Amino acid sequence: MTDDVTIKLLAPEIVLIGIATLIYLAGAFARPGFRPLGFALLGLFGAAVAMLATRDLSGGMLAYPPETMLSGPLVMDLFGHTARWGILIAGGLLVLLADRPREERQAAEYTGSLLLIIAGLMLAATANDLVLLFMGLELVSIPTYVVLYLGKRGPAAQEATTKYFFLSVLSSAVLLYGFSFLYGLGGSSRLDIIAGALREQYAEAGSLGPFASVALILVFAALAFRLAAVPFHFYAPDVFHGTSNANAGLLSTLPKAAGLVVLIRLLLGAMPGIEPLAWKLALVVSVLTMTLGNVVALWQSNIRRLLAYSSIAHAGYMLIGLSVGLAQVAIAPSAEPQEAIGVNGIGTALFYLAVYAVATLGTFAALAYLSTERKSVDDLDELAGLSQTHPFIAGAIAVFMFSLAGIPPLAGFWGKFALFSGTIDLGAPVGGDWTELQQWFFALAIIGVANAAIAAAYYLRIVATMYFRSPETAAAPVPAARPAGVRQEPEPALATAMALVLVIGMGIFPGRVIDVSDAAGAAVSAATPIHVGESLRDSASLLEETRPRGAAGEAQ
């Protein structure tokens, strides 16, 4: 049931979708030189303002809502808020890096679709209803097909788009199938009600039964596609290869964020009791994903293919955090997670996602900057001697690579620090005997660091190509200056610079971001939504009716 509070809470998404519609309309009527970038930035800014304005309603990002609150089909908690802010920031970078030249006729469609993707992702992050959740995910997927098609022409791009389209549709179908099991188990499409039903069943029977496992596996498989996790990763290299650098930047971040956020929301928010199975699943998939991604990346010569495998590997790292978070809930179902456990696994996964997204977006922004309409940078070889022709861009890419490799004092180091802290925390044989769980996580920590070492090899290769070779050694190096008549768009460089500031800033002052991610992770793993208010008139009553968590069951 919706009411005005829900509408107000949705204001950021509404602003984004409204602006996107405006851009579409303007694109149809405006002159070919129409440039939607200003509108898009305005939309993002408006969304940010709307988030701040609705802060009183939701508790807000800055004020750390103490409890999880429900409003209509929305769940307003710190997790959702953190994700929304993160998505907005990433969206800002993406809009800048994917800015299209003036001459491009479909610039409006492209940018409008980007805004829709961002809005869909924000919606998915705060959905408390299977239907709304699915809608949010589709609002991510469908504009992505458009964006992929518009990004680059040619047979390879067509193939990439088609491949992505079919597999994405398939994953949506699998997700729906999984949702149908959840609906059957819970008797409702609302996540909190499903959670209540499952919790009751768990309390009665001591296990969730086979259907919950089926639902878990289907949901996990479908979202593993968005994450590009093994064995649903295989589209990524081909699609990245075939599309433009800007699109690859989009694909490597937003769908992954969608996959991770929704996975966390579903597994921790809607399926209590599934954790003992889920952490093992996440752990095994994580090990396979990072190992395969890293090892295969070693042999790549196309830079987007290489980064595709790198993005697969990083999906594996994020799953480490998810697995740790699930296991933490599994071993301490009753305790307050943030007190019982040092580092919240979900928080580390979120932090890692942020760190990864910034560095990856920065890299693709730099590559987009180096590319022109006619010639995009494709091969690693083309970057030879970049440090001499484009010192700033080369330096930025080097910083991003070192961050992705996890070298201090860059942001990526803290990402790995957080992940491995959580893993070792669970895996170290303390407390008398070495339990099976500890053994699993101990092995995970070792495999994780081994992977970090492997990953460093190909990141170093990129740096070595840029710094240790001269442009003359490459067949077709990136030219130092643009050919005459080709305009240089400054926006990708701006996106690169912003990402650079973020990577270094988060490296030197990681505290705030880690705190926020940790609190967000704790908020979602603290269990299911607490408040079941069907009709809320204003923020005062919303806060008033907020009840301590755990009351969800009785409220039904």
Add this chain to the structure above:
Amino acid sequence: MEYLLIFTVLLPLIGATLIWLLASEGGGFVRLTALFTSLVTLGLAAYLISKYQIGDNNFAVSDSVWLGGDDAVVNVHFSLGLDGLGLWLFGLSALLTVTSVLVSWQAITDRAATFYALLLTLETGMLGVFTARDIILFYIFFEFTLLPLFFLIGVWGSEERRYAAVKFFLFTLAGSLLTFLSLLAIVLWHRFETGNLTFLIPELTAGLREHPIPNDYNHAYLQLLIFLGLFAGFAIKVPLFPLHTWLPLAHVQAPTAGSVILAGILLKIGTYGFLRFSLPMLPEASAQCMPWILWLSVAGILYGAMVALAQTDIKRLIAYSSVSHLGFCMLGIFVFNPLGLQGGALQMINHGLSTGGLFAVVGMIYERYHTRQIADLGGLARRLPILSFFFLLLTFSSIGLPGLNGFAGEFLLLTGAFQRGWSGAPAALGSQLLWIAALSTFGVVLGAWYMLYLVQRVFFGPLKEPVLDHGPTSRGFSAEQPHEHGGVRVHRDPGQGDEEHAHAHPAGEVHRGDHGDGHAHPARQPLPPGPIDMTPREVFALAPLVVFIFWIGLYPQFFLDYLAPAVDPIGVEVTEYIYAEHGPPQQRESAEPLVATGEAAND
């Protein structure tokens, strides 16, 4: 004082930023700024050391929360401080950076600003490693030293530089990631036992002394596992045989300044790590692994020395000698008695001085002749007497001539090894340890052999110089282009030196004619014109090292007084674990325990 320490550590970084920003000012400005920064840093470091009171473990300690807090999930502090263990390495880092800047003065012309900026950044990393009091801060500096050196080797190195840089980076990183896990595990165990989440090294050391990490089957030998994780990173860094394979490659390919820093400081981070973390925090596992590590050290000593004997490249020879020398350091540390520990710690400094200096001289030879091949060179003592003097002196220091620093360190640690084997070891270990000590003494002999053999071939005998073109690559040092056989000019009879070559002089001597070879040997028959001897700049680069070589050699007690309070306690607890592990020490009648000082080495 604590602000001064922070400032000293960060000053090179500030200098690097300045150089990077003002790169357009030109090479002269860049070099002078780099030299000025490193000199000021050295001055500040010297001032700090002079203010340090022996035995003080809390000198110039700063402590501020960096990430998290007492009640948060993480609690990383930005905490620097000096103690006896890090003191001399701290000073050595500042000293060798000055040397590195000076030896790069003319060798580096390509992208000089970036070069010096990286060199100074590296200095901040090194100073940070030896002063960090927070375990994560230590690790950050530890890893951070990789980045500048990676670029120094990869951009300014020789032919195989790319491979060498990547191999160096990956080897070290692979090991240090396991170290990272172990460091995290130490912190988490400490929190588990005491409920106190801290990353501060002194607190952790004290906490783990009271609550040792379990090392039994039920806990999956946790302490041993953590030890092995630390070992992976530190042993690769040292490098301990058989993990040394990256070292010769990196050394040979690195530019001179990179080799100096790598040999002088970066390798010591490994041994420093053992002394700082492994031994005090994991004494039981250290005792357990002692025989293994000692045997690896001996293998490294002998293997490094024998491979060095077979080398044809001077730089590679010295690189292998590093493997051998670091084996001695490890040997001293892992016998766990005061003599060994002090000797090992002192030998870390000694090796930094002598091998760092040797690499600098090899770089000077390379600048003059563009070769490092022993076969291409000969009789350089006539051509380059001052340079030869320095090389010879550094060689003597390296092989442990009494009166120079190498002797003090090696004597102490070998005495320590014999002492442990003779009277301080359980019966099960005693004979093994005596064998180890005897074999490593043999390593000293081998060390003298390969170094003196090198000196004999390169600096004595008939003058033999490679022939070079006057290309732009020769940078003003090139030899004359004369009648040659096979690229190498051999002057069997000095009387045949052609007079007319004195007129066709290469550019190198024009602006520094007063240091020409004729100046050095006014009475002898004239040499054919060739490279000039050491310039004042080069002398100045090496002179401080020589001062310390004599100082440590003649009065080691001064340095040991600082080291002893820091390293002696480390061994006590480990020794108890040795007895617990392998049985009580053997009783020998003649076993009069040597006093735990360096008196033996004084005279």
